[in-house]
Amino acid sequence: MSDQTHTxxxxxxxYTVVVGVSSTSxxxxxxxWGAAQAAQNGGRLVAVRSWRLTGPPGTTSGGAAARITDERxxxxxxxxxxxxxxxxxxxxxxGAELRVVRGGKRxxxxxxxxxxxxxxxxxxxxxxxxxxxxxxxxYAAACPVVVMPxxxxxxxxxxxxxxRAVGRAAVRSAGLAGRPGYxxxxxxx
Numbered sequence: 001m002s003d004q005t006h007t008x009x010x011x012x013x014x015y016t017v018v019v020g021v022s023s024t025s026x027x028x029x030x031x032x033w034g035a036a037q038a039a040q041n042g043g044r045l046v047a048v049r050s051w052r053l054t055g056p057p058g059t060t061s062g063g064a065a066a067r068i069t070d071e072r073x074x075x076x077x078x079x080x081x082x083x084x085x086x087x088x089x090x091x092x093x094x095g096a097e098l099r100v101v102r103g104g105k106r107x108x109x110x111x112x113x114x115x116x117x118x119x120x121x122x123x124x125x126x127x128x129x130x131x132x133x134x135x136x137x138x139y140a141a142a143c144p145v146v147v148m149p150x151x152x153x154x155x156x157x158x159x160x161x162x163x164r165a166v167g168r169a170a171v172r173s174a175g176l177a178g179r180p181g182y183x184x185x186x187x188x189x
Contacts, residue, residue: 013115014042014043014044015038015041015042015043015044015117016038016043016044016046016115016116016117016118017034017035017037017038017041017043017044017045017046017116017117017118017119017120018034018046018048018109018112018113018116018118018119018120019031019034019035019045019046019047019048019096019119019120019121020048020049020105020108020109020119020120020121020122021047021048021049021082021085021086022049022122023049023051023078023081023085025122026085026088026089027085027089027121027122027148028089029122029148030120030121030122030146030148031047031086031089031090032089032090033120033146033148034118034120034146035090035094035096037118037120041117043117044095044096044097045094045095045096045097046096046097046098046099046112046116047082047086047096047097047098047099048099048100048101048108048109048112049078049081049082049085049099049100049101049108050100050101050102050103050104050105050107050108050109051074051075051078051100051101051102052102052103052104053071053074053102071102075100075102078100079098079100082098082100083098086098099112105133106133106136106137106140109121109137109141110137110140110141113141113142113143113145114142115142116143117143117144118143118144118145118146119137119141119143119144119145119146120145120146120148121133121134121137121145121146121147121148122147122148123147123148123149123150134147
């Protein structure tokens with residue numbers, strides 16, 4: 001969508017909340033909070049997800065596969081996934097405007113937030129993702145940015161906690177395999 005300026009029936013710019021929706025976490029806390037802010041201010045909610053075109057898969061010989069990724073089909077599948085993710089969090093009658101934008105997260109969110117009143121994102125789940133995305137958005141956005149902290153945006157599922165503990169133990173065991181008598185330093189966490 002190229003039209004970034006929307007007006008309501010009175011000719012005024014409606015209060016606009018843009019929410020970045022992650023394809024991995026689905027950003028439930030950011031969506032719920034952003035929807036509540038839009039409703040409280042009689043405004044609108046815009047859910048945004050960025051996507052990138054993936055290259056063709058490799059082959060065993062090291063060359064590229066003959067199958068080429070179709071841009072239109074990728075975009076439509078991203079649109080369907082965004083619709084499903086927003087509906088799962090806010091319900092099927094959410095009323096949010098959905099935008100899938102080809103490109104990087106930062107540029108997509110900044111473009112969508114241009115002219116908006118508020119930008120809401122979840123805090124990154126780890127530091128392995130785009131470096132300092134939240135901080136970069138705070139400094140570059142033309143509107144206030146709300147970053148949902150991990151304690152709010154990440155549920156504490158006992159099964160997930162147990163899974164992480166088992167995973168850490170498996171990695172530790174694999175690292176010690178074949179090293180009799182080796183003791184790693186004690187962790188402080």
